[in-house]
Amino acid sequence: MSLRDDTEEGRNDLRRPFIHTGSWYRMGSRQSSMMGSSQIIRDSSISVLACVLIVALGPIQFGFTCGYSSPTQAAITRDLGLTVSEYSVFGSLSNVGAMVGAIASGQIAEYIGRKGVCFVLLILELFCFDPFDELFFLALLNLLLFFLGQSLMIAAIPNIIGWLCISFAKDTSFLYMGRLLEGFGVGIISYTVPVYIAEIAPQNMRGGLGSVNQLSVTIGIMLAYLLGLFVPWRILAVLGILPCTILIPGLFFIPESPRWLAKMGMTDDFETSLQVLRGFETDITVEVNEIKRSVASSTKRSSTVRFVDLKRRRYYFPLMVGIGLLVLQQLGGINGVLFYSSTIFESAGVTSSNAATFGVGAIQVVATAISTWLVDKAGRRLLLTISSVGMTISLVIVAAAFYLKGFVSPDSDMYSMLSILSVVGVVAMVVSFSLGMGPIPWLIMSEILPVNIKGLAGSIATLANWFFSWLITMTANLLLAWSSGGTFTLYAVVCAFTVVFVTLWVPETKGRTLEELQALFR
Numbered sequence: 001m002s003l004r005d006d007t008e009e010g011r012n013d014l015r016r017p018f019i020h021t022g023s024w025y026r027m028g029s030r031q032s033s034m035m036g037s038s039q040i041i042r043d044s045s046i047s048v049l050a051c052v053l054i055v056a057l058g059p060i061q062f063g064f065t066c067g068y069s070s071p072t073q074a075a076i077t078r079d080l081g082l083t084v085s086e087y088s089v090f091g092s093l094s095n096v097g098a099m100v101g102a103i104a105s106g107q108i109a110e111y112i113g114r115k116g117v118c119f120v121l122l123i124l125e126l127f128c129f130d131p132f133d134e135l136f137f138l139a140l141l142n143l144l145l146f147f148l149g150q151s152l153m154i155a156a157i158p159n160i161i162g163w164l165c166i167s168f169a170k171d172t173s174f175l176y177m178g179r180l181l182e183g184f185g186v187g188i189i190s191y192t193v194p195v196y197i198a199e200i201a202p203q204n205m206r207g208g209l210g211s212v213n214q215l216s217v218t219i220g221i222m223l224a225y226l227l228g229l230f231v232p233w234r235i236l237a238v239l240g241i242l243p244c245t246i247l248i249p250g251l252f253f254i255p256e257s258p259r260w261l262a263k264m265g266m267t268d269d270f271e272t273s274l275q276v277l278r279g280f281e282t283d284i285t286v287e288v289n290e291i292k293r294s295v296a297s298s299t300k301r302s303s304t305v306r307f308v309d310l311k312r313r314r315y316y317f318p319l320m321v322g323i324g325l326l327v328l329q330q331l332g333g334i335n336g337v338l339f340y341s342s343t344i345f346e347s348a349g350v351t352s353s354n355a356a357t358f359g360v361g362a363i364q365v366v367a368t369a370i371s372t373w374l375v376d377k378a379g380r381r382l383l384l385t386i387s388s389v390g391m392t393i394s395l396v397i398v399a400a401a402f403y404l405k406g407f408v409s410p411d412s413d414m415y416s417m418l419s420i421l422s423v424v425g426v427v428a429m430v431v432s433f434s435l436g437m438g439p440i441p442w443l444i445m446s447e448i449l450p451v452n453i454k455g456l457a458g459s460i461a462t463l464a465n466w467f468f469s470w471l472i473t474m475t476a477n478l479l480l481a482w483s484s485g486g487t488f489t490l491y492a493v494v495c496a497f498t499v500v501f502v503t504l505w506v507p508e509t510k511g512r513t514l515e516e517l518q519a520l521f522r
Contacts, residue, residue: 048277051254052197052209056216057247058152058189061159063220064240065094065182066335067361071228071354072236076175079233086172088477093176094183095470101155101187102466106459108154108188152192152251156244159185167237178237183466185244190442191462195454198446199257200277203513207375210446214439215368222361229354259514262295263451294451294515314521318448319457321506325384325441326465328498332391333491334433335469336476337426345423356423360430367434379510380440381502387436388498391429395492398425402485437498441465447509450518 069091077087158181165178194213201209220243227236255277261270270291274284345356375383401422408414449457479487509517 047279048200048202048205048209051200051277052212054247054250054254055152055193055196056212057243057250058155058193059213059216060220060223061156061240061243061247062186062189063217063222064224064243065159065186065220066217067221067224068228068236068240070357071225072233075233080169080171080175082172084477084481088474090172090175090179091477092470092474093179094186095466095473097180097183097185098187098190098466099183099463099470101184101189102191102462103187103459105188105191105462106455106457108192152189153248155185155188155192156248157185158182159244160241163237163240166240167234182240187462187466190465191458194442194446195458196257198443198514199259200255202278203511204376206447207380207443207510208372210443211368211372211375211439213442214434215365215372218361218364218368218434218438222358222365225354225358225361229358259291259295259451262291290513290515294518315450315453315457317521318450319453319460322441322445322449322457322461323464324501325437325444325506326461327468328388328494328501329437329441330465330468330472331491331494332388332433332437332498333395333472333476333488333494334430334438336472336479336487336491337429345426360427363427364430364434364438367431368438371435371439374435375440375443376510379508380444381506381508383436384440384502384506385436385499387432387438387440388495388502390432390435391437392492392495392499394425394429394432395488395495398422398429399485399488399492401425402483402488406485444506444509447514448507448517448521450521451514 069087073087076082076090077084082090162178162181162183162185165174165181167178169175169178194210197210197213198206224236224240227239231239255273256269258270258274258277261273271284271288274288274291275282278284278287371383398421401418405415405418405422408418445458445461449461476487479490507517507520512520
């Protein structure tokens with residue numbers, strides 16, 4: 001087949017809603033005359049771990065966005081003359097943008113895939129045509145559609161633009177616009193990455209690899225805290241560009257989700273993708289047949305899922321569990337604590353509040369890493385229960401410390417002891433969150449949603465998470481100004497309810513394939 005014939009085929013592909021034909025390794029076989037190194041690519045086993053590490057750059061960006069507002073609050077409010085309310089709006093606007101991204105994320109990921117698949121062929125087309133040939137412009141259009149037709153690419157580009165807007169901001173307009181753009185990208189990342197990891201991971205590694213999503217978020221938060229100690233807020237915003245700048249080229253070297261390819265009817269690409277992920281010496285027959293049966297069953301039930309279909313138990317129960325965990329994750333107040341941790345430590349009497357905030361970030365990374373190691377051994381339910389109980393106790397301690405400080409002299413030893421107690425409580429709350437309520441809600445959401453409603457239901461769950469994240473972020477500073485003890489008491493009540501929710505309704509997903517989990521709710 002000639003290159004011109006391939007281009008005519010590409011012209012027909014443009015009539016489809018999005019580019020989703022084939023994958024880079026399959027194109028290598030079609031274009032062997034052009035890509036002599038394609039055989040090497042096809043013979044190289046791409047490990048699941050390598051794929052996870054590449055897409056984990058997205059959650060690192062997510063975490064950097066979350067952590068940015070804490071060490072920069074004093075400098076930004078001073079340089080731009082912002083009030084507490086204006087800075088609260090800035091801190092919360094990333095959540096508003098994320099809500100928009102969440103609405104779009106499910107459908108974007110369903111129709112164009114978890115990532116893109118045709119960069120190599122399109123670049124080669126550009127080099128093989130005369131710049132004045134009409135086929136050159138067709139190849140250029142294909143390349144443009146490629147960049148537009150990728151979930152994670154759509155997430156990365158607004159993040160880069162958003163950080164630049166913040167870095168060069170002279171007033172609130174650019175500051176707010178940049179934060180909104182960051183949020184839009186983060187909203188897409190927060191759905192697409194855990195779903196992609198869950199769909200490519202082997203059953204026995206899915207919990208640990210899925211938890212890498214939240215581990216990467218905590219690394220991003222810690223980096224924002226650490227760098228915020230040494231660099232001005234404008235430079236810190238420029239550094240925020242780096243994760244997505246590295247992510248974009250990395251996307252061109254990992255395969256598409258085999259389950260998504262199977263759902264889209266791309267049988268050859270689905271089997272090739274799965275073989276690449278499992279290794280070319282691995283027998284994938286059993287897993288291929290399970291995925292095919294699951295997709296066929298979903299197709300028979302309904303080719304198009306509507307909102308009315310969510311009334312059926314097989315749909316509403318996993319959606320209720322997914323939304324419930326993601327909403328309770330936010331209502332526990334973690335983002336209020338992380339976004340304004342410097343302010344919390346200052347009110348507790350800690351002199352070097354930014355350094356203490358970095359310490360919290362580092363502890364959070366360690367705790368999340370422990371959870372990543374434990375989740376496939378201890379199970380999801382146990383870690384969620386321990387996490388929510390620990391958060392409840394920690395928040396009660398912090399609330400009591402702040403209440404009692406109102407009755408003692410600031411110069412007394414008791415006041416200093418209560419300050420230390422409140423800091424210990426905040427640290428314990430962050431550690432408890434990181435052990436379960438941080439990584440596991442996203443993991444369970446990506447595991448239990450049936451494949452034929454994953455786009456719609458995933459968008460709803462992610463939207464709910466970001467709405468309540470916005471609510472907590474918007475109100476945290478104001479609530480802390482009203483009453484620090486009262487604020488932490490409210491968060492403690494929510495965490496206590498989370499214990500009940502997990503005990504009554506959350507299923508154990510450890511040791512089950514995604515197809516077995518779908519059958520569980522029938």
